[in-house]
Amino acid sequence: MIADIGAGALVVALALALFGAVAAAVGARTGRPALVESAQHAALAVFALISGCLVLLVYAFLTFDFSVRYVATNTNLGTPFYYRITAVWGALEGSIVLWAFMLSVYTLIVIVRHRRNARDLYPWVLTVMLGVLAFFLLVMTVPAPVFQRLTPVPADGRGLNPLLEDSGMITHPVALYLGFTGFTVPFAFAMAALITGRVSDFWITTTRRWTIIAWYFLSLGLLIGGWWSYHVLGWGGYWAWDPVENAAFMPWLTGTAFLHSVMIQERRRMLRLWNVALVILTFSLTLFGTFLTRSGVIASVHAFTQGSIGVFFLSFLSIVVLTALALLAWRWDALAAEGELDAVVSRESAFLLNNVLLVAAAFTVFFGTVFPLLSEALRGVKVSVGMPFFNRVNLPLFLGLLFLMGVGPLIAWRRASLDNLKRNFLWPAAIGIVAAAVVFALGVRSSLAVTTLAVTAFVAGTIAVDVTRATRARTRLGEAVPRALGRLLLRHNRRYGGFVVHLGILVIALGVTGSQAWSVQTETTVRRGEHAELAGYKLRFDGLAGTEESNHFKVTGTFTIDGGRATGTVLQPAKKFYPQDSSPIAYVDYRLGLIEDLYVVLGDFARDGSQATIKVQVNRLVSWIWIGGLVLTLGAALAIAPERRRPA
Amino acid sequence: MKRWRWLLPLAAVPLLALLAYGFRVDPHSIPSPLVGRPAASFALTPFEGAPITLQALRGKVVVVNFWASWCNPACYEEAPVLERAWRTYQGRGVVVLGVDMQDTPEAAQTFIRRFDLTFPNAPDVGGKMAVEYGVYGVPETFFVDRAGRIRAKHVGALTDEIVRGTLEPLL
Numbered sequence: 153m154i155a156d157i158g159a160g161a162l163v164v165a166l167a168l169a170l171f172g173a174v175a176a177a178v179g180a181r182t183g184r185p186a187l188v189e190s191a192q193h194a195a196l197a198v199f200a201l202i203s204g205c206l207v208l209l210v211y212a213f214l215t216f217d218f219s220v221r222y223v224a225t226n227t228n229l230g231t232p233f234y235y236r237i238t239a240v241w242g243a244l245e246g247s248i249v250l251w252a253f254m255l256s257v258y259t260l261i262v263i264v265r266h267r268r269n270a271r272d273l274y275p276w277v278l279t280v281m282l283g284v285l286a287f288f289l290l291v292m293t294v295p296a297p298v299f300q301r302l303t304p305v306p307a308d309g310r311g312l313n314p315l316l317e318d319s320g321m322i323t324h325p326v327a328l329y330l331g332f333t334g335f336t337v338p339f340a341f342a343m344a345a346l347i348t349g350r351v352s353d354f355w356i357t358t359t360r361r362w363t364i365i366a367w368y369f370l371s372l373g374l375l376i377g378g379w380w381s382y383h384v385l386g387w388g389g390y391w392a393w394d395p396v397e398n399a400a401f402m403p404w405l406t407g408t409a410f411l412h413s414v415m416i417q418e419r420r421r422m423l424r425l426w427n428v429a430l431v432i433l434t435f436s437l438t439l440f441g442t443f444l445t446r447s448g449v450i451a452s453v454h455a456f457t458q459g460s461i462g463v464f465f466l467s468f469l470s471i472v473v474l475t476a477l478a479l480l481a482w483r484w485d486a487l488a489a490e491g492e493l494d495a496v497v498s499r500e501s502a503f504l505l506n507n508v509l510l511v512a513a514a515f516t517v518f519f520g521t522v523f524p525l526l527s528e529a530l531r532g533v534k535v536s537v538g539m540p541f542f543n544r545v546n547l548p549l550f551l552g553l554l555f556l557m558g559v560g561p562l563i564a565w566r567r568a569s570l571d572n573l574k575r576n577f578l579w580p581a582a583i584g585i586v587a588a589a590v591v592f593a594l595g596v597r598s599s600l601a602v603t604t605l606a607v608t609a610f611v612a613g614t615i616a617v618d619v620t621r622a623t624r625a626r627t628r629l630g631e632a633v634p635r636a637l638g639r640l641l642l643r644h645n646r647r648y649g650g651f652v653v654h655l656g657i658l659v660i661a662l663g664v665t666g667s668q669a670w671s672v673q674t675e676t677t678v679r680r681g682e683h684a685e686l687a688g689y690k691l692r693f694d695g696l697a698g699t700e701e702s703n704h705f706k707v708t709g710t711f712t713i714d715g716g717r718a719t720g721t722v723l724q725p726a727k728k729f730y731p732q733d734s735s736p737i738a739y740v741d742y743r744l745g746l747i748e749d750l751y752v753v754l755g756d757f758a759r760d761g762s763q764a765t766i767k768v769q770v771n772r773l774v775s776w777i778w779i780g781g782l783v784l785t786l787g788a789a790l791a792i793a794p795e796r797r798r799p800a
Numbered sequence: 801m802k803r804w805r806w807l808l809p810l811a812a813v814p815l816l817a818l819l820a821y822g823f824r825v826d827p828h829s830i831p832s833p834l835v836g837r838p839a840a841s842f843a844l845t846p847f848e849g850a851p852i853t854l855q856a857l858r859g860k861v862v863v864v865n866f867w868a869s870w871c872n873p874a875c876y877e878e879a880p881v882l883e884r885a886w887r888t889y890q891g892r893g894v895v896v897l898g899v900d901m902q903d904t905p906e907a908a909q910t911f912i913r914r915f916d917l918t919f920p921n922a923p924d925v926g927g928k929m930a931v932e933y934g935v936y937g938v939p940e941t942f943f944v945d946r947a948g949r950i951r952a953k954h955v956g957a958l959t960d961e962i963v964r965g966t967l968e969p970l971l
C-alpha cells in the first residue's frame with residue numbers, strides 16, 4: 153500500500169516539476185506572470201509531495217514494512233529505533249529522496265525570499281531549480297525506485313550496513329547533502345544571469361549568503377565524515393583520499409575559491425567570467441561526486457551501489473556541463489571585466505593566487521581520483537594513486553593557501569605600499585618566526601611541521617593585529633574593550649565572520665599537522681593480565697566478554713589503564729559480528745583529549761579469552777580538528793547573519 | 801579568443817567520454833590506503849616447510865593471498881587460479897604465499913590437499929598480519945613488488961586475467 157502511494161506521488165511530483173520548469177521559462181520569455189505563478193505553485197506541490205514521500209518512507213521503516221524492497225534490504229527486526237530512521241538514507245535510493253527533499257526545501261526558500269527581489273532572474277532560477285529537481289525525481293522513479301515492492305513479503309529484512317549504525321550517520325549525509333544541494337542555488341542564479349543577459353553583479357550579491365550556507369554545510373559534512381571515519385572505521389585516521397571523500401572535497405575547494413573571488417567582483421568588477429565558470433564547476437562537481445559514489449565507475453569502500461543509475465547521472469552531468477558552458481560562451485562579451493589588475497602586490501592578486509591554488513588543488517584531486525580510469529583507458533592497467541600522491545601534491549598548495557589566508561584579508565586593495573605591508577605584516581611575520589624558533593627549540597625537527605606551525609602562527613598573528621587595531625579604534629571612542637570587540641564582530645560581521653572561519657581552519661590545520669607529525673602506534677598480542685605499552689600508557693588486558701545485541705553478536709575486550717598516564721580508565725574496544733556480513737566490524741574505543749587521544753582497536757582474539765591482538769594508537773592533537781569545526785560553525789553563522797552596519 | 805569561445809563546451813567532451821568509459825570497468829577492486837606503501841614485514845611458519853619472512857623475499861614479487869577454508873565460494877574459486885599462477889610465474893621470480901586466517905589447522909590442511917596447493921601456505925596466528933594489512937574479509941590479495949612495496953590489492957576471487965594483468969607490469 154505504502155509502496156503504491158509513494159511511487160504514485162513521485163510520478164506526480166516528476167510531472168509537476170517538469171511542468172513547472174517549462175512554465176517558468178515560457179512565462180519569462182513571453183512575459184506572462186501567470187505562468188510563472190503557476191510554476192511556483194507546481195514547486196510548492198513538488199515540495200509537499202516529496203516531504204510526504206519522506207514521511208511515508210520513515211513510517212515504512214518504523215513499522216518494518218518489508219513489502220517495500222528498500223525497507224527490507226536496509227533494516228531488519230533487530231535494527232534499533234533510532235537507526236531505523238537514519239536507515240532511510242542508508243543506501244542509494246533513500247539518499248536520493250533526502251537529496252531531492254533538501255533541494256525542494258531550498259527551492260521553497262528561494263521562492264519565499266526572491267520572488268519579489270529578483271524579478272528578471274527569478275523565473276529562470278525557478279526553471280533551473282525545478283529542472284534539477286525533475287532529474288532527481290526521475291532517478292527516484294526509474295533507475296533507483298525507492299518504493300519498489302517486494303513479493304513475497306519476507307518475514308525479516310536483511311539489515312542496515314553495519315558501518316552505518318553510528319550517530320555520525322544522522323548528521324553526516326544530512327550536512328553533506330545540504331552542502332551539495334545548496335550550490336544549486338548560486339548555480340541557478342548564474343544560469344539565470346546568463347540566459348537573461350543580466351550578467352552584472354546582481355546575481356553575485358544575491359547569492360552570497362546562499363554560497364556561504366552551502367559552503368558551510370559542505371565543510372560540516374566533510375568534518376563529520378572525518379569524525380565518522382576516525383571513530384568507526386578503526387584505522388585511526390580521518391581522511392584517506394578515498395574517491396568518495398574526494399568527491400565531496402572537490403566542490404568544497406572550488407566553492408571556497410568562488411566564495412573568495414566574488415569579493416573581487418563585488419569590489420573591483422573583475423573576474424565575472426571566472427565567477428560564472430567557478431559556480432558551474434562547483435555545481436558540476438557536486439553532480440560528479442554523486443555520480444562517482446553511486447555509479448561504481450571508480451571503486452571505493454563507500455561505493456555501495458551500482459546499476460543503470462550511473463548512466464542517468466552521467467547524461468545529466470553532460471547536459472549540465474555542455475549547456476552551461478555554451479551559455480557562458482554565448483555571453484562571453486558581456487562578461488568582460490570592467491576593472492583591471494593594478495599591481496602585483498595587492499589584495500586582488502592575493503585573492504587571485506588563492507583561487508589559482510584552490511582550483512589547482514581541485515584539479516590534482518580530480519586527476520588523482522579519475523587516474524585509475526585514465527590509466528585503464530589508455531594503457532589497460534588499473535593503477536590507483538594512493539595517499540602519498542595526494543599528500544605530496546596538495547601539501548605545498550595547502551601551505552600556500554594557509555599563508556595567503558594571512559595575507560589576503562589585510563593587504564591593501566589595488567596596490568600595497570611598503571608602508572601598508574610593514575604596518576600589517578611586521579608583527580605577524582615576527583610571531584611566525586618566533587613560533588618556528590620555539591617549536592624548534594621544543595625539539596620538533598620535522599621541517600614540515602615547523603613550517604606549518606610557523607605559517608599558522610603568522611596567520612593567527614594577522615588576525616590578532618587586525619582585531620586589536622579595529623578594537624582599539626573603537627575604544628578610543630570611549631567603548632570598553634569587550635563591548636568594542638562585540639560590536640566589531642556584529643557590525644562588520646561579514647569581515648569578522650570570515651576571520652573566525654579562518655581561525656577555525658587554522659585550528660584544523662594545527663590538528664592535521666599534529667596528528668600527521670606526532671602520532672604513534674603499536675600492535676601487539678597480549679595475554680590476560682599482561683600489559684601493552686605505548687607512549688607512557690600501560691594497558692592491562694582484563695579479558696573478553698560476549699554479548700548478544702538486538703541485531704548482532706558483540707565481543708568486547710576490557711582494557712584498564714594501569715600505571716602511567718590516566719590510570720584507572722577502562723577502554724572497551726569490541727568486534728561486532730553481524731549475521732548479514734561475513735567479516736566482523738571493529739568497534740573502536742578511545743579516550744579523547746586535547747593533547748592526545750588514546751585509541752584502541754581490537755584485532756583477533758582467542759575464543760577462550762586468554763589472549764587478544766590489539767592496535768593501540770596515541771593520536772596527537774586530533775581533537776583540534778573537531779574544535780576547529782566548531783569555530784568554523786561560529787564564523788559561518790556570523791558571516792551569514794544580516795549585516796548590521798549602519799551608514800557611517 | 802572570441803572566435804574560439806565555442807570550443808569551450810567541446811573541451812568538456814573528452815572528460816565526459818572518459819567517465820562514460822568507466823561503465824566498462826570492474827568496480828570491485830577496492831583501493832587500499834596501503835597501496836604504494838612498503839608492505840608490513842611478517843614472519844610466518846607454513847603448514848609445511850621452512851619459516852618465511854618478507855625480508856627474505858626481497859627481490860621477488862610476492863603475491864600475498866588471505867584466505868580461509870570457510871570462505872566459500874570465493875576462496876574455492878580462486879585456489880586453482882593461485883596454483884596456476886604459482887606454477888606459471890615461479891620461474892620468473894614470483895612467490896605466491898597463502899595466509900590462512902581465522903581458521904582451524906585441520907580444516908585449512910584439508911583445503912590445501914583438496915586443491916593440491918604446492919605454494920607455501922601459513923596460518924596467521926593471532927590474526928596479526930590480517931590487521932596489519934587491513935584485511936576486510938577473505939579473500940583479499942596483495943601484490944608486493946621486488947622492492948617490498950604493496951603495488952596492488954584485489955578484493956574477492958582472483959581470475960587468471962587479473963593475476964596476469966597485475967603481475968606482468970611488476971616483472
